[in-house]
Amino acid sequence: MKQLIVIGAGQGGLSAAIYAKLKGWDVLVLEGREQSGGKAGGIVQGDYLLDPGPSIIILPRLYEAVFAAAGRKMSDYLVFDKLPTISRIYFEGSPPLDLPGTREECLRTLKEIAPQDYRGIQDLLRKLGSVAPLVDKTVFSRPYLTSKDMLDPGLLQFGLRFNPLRNYRQMVDRWVTSPLLRAFFYGFPSYGGQTWNSKAPGAFLIPYYMIEDGVYFPRGGVRAIPAAFEKLAKELGVEFRYNSKVNEVLGNESKATGVRLTTGEVISAHAVVSNADKLSLLTPRDGDPGWEPSFSYFTCHWGISKTIQGLDHHVLVIPKNFETGFEELYDKRTFPTNPIVYLNAVGALDPLAQPPGKTLLFSVVTAPAEVKGIHWEESKWNYVKSVKSELRSAGIEWCEDDEEFQRIQTPSTFAQRDGNYRGSLYGPDEPHRLMGLFPLGNRDAKWDNLTFCGGSVQPGAGLPMVTLSGKFAVDLLSTR
Template sequence: MKRVAIIGAGLGGLSAAITLANAGYEVDVFEKNAHIGGKLMPVQLQTYGFDFGPNTITMPHVFKQVIEQTGRRAEEYLTFIPLKHHTTNYFSDGTSLVFSRNKEYMVEQLEKVDSLGAKNYYSLLKELTRLYELSETHFFPKTFRSWTDYLSPSLGYALTQVRPLESMDHFFKRYFTAPTVLQAFGRYATYIGSSPYQAPATFSMIAYLELIQGVYTVKGGTVCIARAFHKVAKELGVRFHLNTEVDNVTIQNKRITQLHSKGIWLWTGDEVVMNADLLKAYSELVEEKDRPSFTNKQIEKIEPSISAFVILAGLKVRLKNMNHHSVYFSQDYQAEFDALFTKQELAKDPTIYICNSSVTDRERSPDGDNLFILVNAPPLPKNGKESYNVNEYKEHIYDLLEKKGLAIRDHLVVERVIPPSEIAQRFGAFRGALYGLSSNRKQDAFLRPRNKSRDLNNLYFVGGSTHPGGGSPMVTMSGMNVANVILKKKS
């Protein structure tokens, strides 16, 4: 029986573990933290439950597939709840736009704020569908292990058809004229940690996932996806080693043969799957002499994606007119991204995202709202420390929300701030980046680090820092894709 070690128990590692164990492999998962799920981390503050990780869930069929490939019924492990009118976008001019999978409802709203956009909306959906279907056929199922994987004629043709040279902002300007509407649609670039003024229009297809397939949450919190995977994996015999950080490897004949932690032997086996941020973990685990194709100098040149400044706030009241997802946009969106990527500093007038999951699931927070408040932040400087006062910026965000009619401090029971430095430390994220590389540069958008090491014959990569990219469905796909490559590998 072949033995596989998985470093990291995020969604990519969990989906790989289930796929391999279901095929009869002996699987051990090593996780540095005490919880399963990676950034999909549960946080409980008194009676207020929060999900740190992705609060917006799309593509539920991907998560179900991980479970159903084993012959089990996904519905017995987790419950997805569709959100019809899922995100309310508030703008600085006092107007708002609610995102919904209801096409007629979207057109009705657009007629009030962007009449041309209302006329163009069905044409936009048609183009988004085309972009998504190309991605689903040619990009999502693939693993990139060598240059030959990039040379497929069908892949090359598909690349030319997904608007790779056009920016997301330029693409949406084909359909909308109102600056506020362009802000709302441009925000999809932040789902891949990038700027709408630089990220390729290809990623506009993220809008397809929300506006056509729909947005979901999970009963009990999105963390229940990781818990369901964990349960299935254990039923298949996967062994989990929590609070166990792999910090050293033994390499022989271009193969990892052993894993170690604090000088203690952990594992000996055949294949290794790294579900950690490869920009950081790969360079820390493998000496530079053993990875000549991924040198420290190359890593230093990488442009990280954005990070996040997060406040978890439990309130003693239910705020009025709160949606499950709410976004309060800055007045000057372009200046905000210029601050994040060019000046590498926090925006003075940031866009503020709030998830209030208790709107949909009161059991998560029975005594009042549970607000997950997120502001985009630049990646950390190379010294790994914020160049600003964390508490002062938290108060600044509260001040901004108060001006928008949300008096958080008046109703605050409990709070916790999670700045980029904690994201870097807790999740091993390169400079605190949420998605590894940004997709602002074309080569980083389409030529992400491969799913297999070029230098070590039995090391594979899954997660947001490799193909197919960030976002919980993509990360989950990467785990299944890599597992299937290992299953097809000749002895």
């Protein structure tokens, strides 16, 4: 049997390992850390059990497809509950608003809060409903590696449904006028490494799937997702080695031949799939390209010895001057003076996360990555202050004496711990994307038996996307 090494057991690497095993490869996963899951793997902190990354879970059908490919029922490994609300929104100066988790109720609520925008929202959803099947047939099905690939009729049809002269912000502004709805929509391009200046109609798909299909939470916390994938991979016979960090991929003129670990050990293979960030992994061979990174996150976890009022599983705190915050983030690449804070409080959904009577909070702010002008290590305490101040303005506060711990992640955490290129979760910035649109390709330019999965390559970041990327990386190997 032909040997395949998968570098990294994040969600992308786990998916790749499963697909590769199903295609007959003998698969060895080399994970640098002591556990699988990457950004979605659980972290024990005293009596608390933290999910350090994802929390908004959409499109469970994309995970289901992996279990189905292996002839298994996902429900035997992983169960998702649909949440009754998408999010509780605190818009400065307005009472809190719960955005319901079902389409009909959500639309009713949107009609109540922004009747002037109801028609625009319906038009937008109708348009997205017409392109969603095209997305399944295109970006969810295959990577786009060359400009020629972009002539795919499905992609062209998608593009033609939107005005090519309008950027994302102009499209939002055309469909909705309510400040709350604009603030809600403006953030989505960043989840794909793009901005409100981008020609990024695809960014509307995230809120579309949230409204049309709902937001989910896995039983056992987000960490249950990679744990279920790891279990399936092991059952299929995939071998895992933890604490095995790959230093570089080795190869000759035309092929990758294996990897060298940081310990100096060399392991040979017929092919390599990397879940490690593409640019970071290739730096020893190709040098640092010196490209600007895309976006990242600044996060804080707090374990608080009391119950806190005003929470829901997903909370969005939006300052009145949110437009300035987006200008700072998107146009100036600085940390917003008044950030929009996403706050996650999953204690009720995930009983193991916090001890009884206590509260686990997790705040996430979209941020520039390791860019000139931001010294994350020095500035992080000021950013924590800004985040707490925004939460306080929504009435969410606690006494620092009640904090049992505070745990901060900056883009430098993602660079050092996970190997993300300059801390970016989405690879390099837009000029280095395929036609400014698509993330890096899943294939190596030099070695045709080296392919990539994970958030820095297509179809992009986010757990459902990186799960698809695992399949892309394996499909590219088997087609040559």
